[in-house]
Amino acid sequence: MSELSDVHSGARPWHSKYPLQVKPSYDYPKSNIAKLLIDAETAYPNNEALDFLGRSYTYKELLRQCRKMANALKALPIAKGDRVAIMLPNCPQAVVSYYGALMAGAVVVQTNPTYTERELHFQLVDSGATVLVVLDLLMPRVVKAREKTAVRFVVVTSLADGLPFPKNLLYPIKRRKEHPDLKVDYNGEGVKRWSAFVGQGVAQAICEEVNAEEDLAMLQYTGGTTGRPKGVMLTHANLLANTRQVDAWCYRLEPGKERYLAALPMFHVFGLTVLLNQAIGRAGTLLLLPRFEPRMALETIRRRKPTVFPGAPTMYISLLDHPLAKDGDFASVRLCVSGAAPLPREVQERFELQTVGKLIEGYGLTEASPVTHCNPIWGFRKNGTIGLPLPDTDARIVGESGLEPLPPGEIGELAVRGPQIMKGYWNRPEETAEALREGWLRTGDIGTMDEEGYFTIIDRKKDIILAGGYNVYPREVEEVLFEHPAIKEASVAGVPDAYRGETVKAFVVVKIGWQVSEMQLDRWCRERLAAYKVPRSYEFRDSLPLSLIGKVLRRKLKEEEEENDLNLT
Known part of the structure; x- marks a missing residue:
């Protein structure tokens, strides 16, 4: 467990925002x-x-x-x-x-x-x-x-x-x-x-x-977005702690009574914790889907009335926009936890109108088993943020080097520590030493923390677009595009540019029955963004490349763009 001696010093302002039912610290099983x-x-x-x-x-x-x-x-x-x-x-x-x-x-x-x-x-x-x-x-x-x-x-x-x-x-x-x-x-x-x-x-x-704190339960491989995938060493204690942390956050769920729609792949660490371990730990029912296919998901929802539906934003979008979806289909759902990618506010609001429950955004990464942050489900949430650190989880925004916390509101890299943080990378001592310092894990995500301890992720460190000397955060541009009534899905990536070095390009999917032009989107963005953040070009597509967990593969879009440039030359 984390030391709590400095709680009252303001080092962990998020504790004051916890619901009364959630404690700052818990004991975790060692089995x-x-x-x-x-x-x-x-x-x-x-x-x-x-x-x-x-x-x-x-x-x-x-x-x-x-x-x-x-x-x-x-x-x-x-x-x-x-x-x-x-x-x-x-x-x-x-x-x-x-x-x-x-x-x-x-x-x-x-x-x-x-x-x-x-x-x-x-x-x-x-x-x-x-x-x-x-x-x-x-x-x-x-x-x-x-x-x-x-x-x-x-x-x-x-x-x-x-x-x-x-x-x-x-x-x-x-x-x-x-x-x-x-x-x-x-x-x-x-x-x-x-x-x-x-x-x-x-x-x-x-x-x-087992020796729960030393013996490995899993080698969970990273996505390989920065070179070869690495085997993340997760102990029995890591996984048990994260299961208990999420369990404490979802305090209204009842043992032996919940039905979990298992659309997220359980070979992914998000699905493993928030579905498999979470459902079994509560003696709930897992409604297993071999893959996420909207029609199959709708049929299962109507047949079994799930109460919990963890997912990715693209899943909620697909179900909301499916031609066979009807009012009342999602009425049984009491809780949805969205992860894997940023949750657009418009999607959150639309889905909650269809249910009696809450759709809240959380955050995690493979190296943290994976959940570190979540918005309060039945308490005060801040839309657009990833919420508060879970019990026994420390978090701070740090600069380029070192671990000293930056003041609230300043932009830097998110660092986390807690009982759910990995033991290290399999057979990679140098990379382990680089990632873990004094128990802190540098996540590679850029964000901020406000005065109350709510964290916001701006973007992945490696995804920042450097356009003409200015930093452009793709997520900020994507949020503006999602607000347009004609846009179903959107992703923004940096593409090579002879003058600016890199420039902003938007890849968009339009809702069925809607039409929108590049000129209209350009006007929409210019009214809401600084000029250097506005996409220089738009590509209209039938779909965006997705991982199995529903995350838009921005890397794939950039690779396709680079390949097109090579073909043109």
């Missing part, structure tokens, strides 16, 4: 994080843990499957500290693999199912994973990527393994039609079929004892 599931099953064995497109799993059934998985891994054998990679979308097998591996004492390596062969090979080699649990559709990539790695066993599953009858019988027919060339060699070296592998495991109670 294997898989105990979240064991404790939930003990208290609510017959409650529904998972719903996967109509198939339901109780906590008793889920724990039994996780124990079988853990014992099957032990029998391979997997020793404490060995790495188990999981390359699955949101499905029951992903949950079973995650908690099963943790119960066995393994370190989980969540692997993005969209990785190319090269990206997958790098992660497998870097992590030293010896087991990979993977979806059958991804096996062609795995067969090649596995070469010259430490992977000895590949456990292959299909979405059909988690589907209800008769979908489980119909899915293989659909798969053969869509992927006629797909063949999985179950006789290959170390390749095991999910049903046989988990089926042979015994359901004997198992949960490896």
